[in-house]
Amino acid sequence: MKLSKLLMSLLSTGSLGWRSLPILAQETPAAIYPPAAIAVFMQECQTKFAAQAPPGFGDRGDRYCTCLINRLQEKMSYEQFQQITPDNEPPEVKAATNECIGAIF
Secondary structure, three states, X not given: OHHHHHHHHHOOXXXXXXXXXXXOOOOOOOOOOOHHHHHHHHHHHHHHHHHHOOOOOHHHHHHHHHHHHHHHHHHOOHHHHHOOEOOEOOHHXXXXXXXXXXXXX
16 A cells, blocks of 8 residues: 555654754645545554654654644645655655654654
């Protein structure tokens, strides 16, 4: 499933790293992803977050994943979102990941 590949990419060791990348602002209106896609993303994201979060921070998965899906909807169309794979991660994904990590820690 493409969403699983996306989550693997977003929650890889590098994506949850503490590096700070600049956030790329875009003047694009927010996209609304299908509710079913968001539900799958949230469930898988929270599971992976809990497994990879530093000790004592596993309970922040809901905040992180909500932040992440919101940022992706702001920066990418649903079609672009579906094309994300671990080997094809656009800069918007890294920027959103780092922004959300910064927001919860």
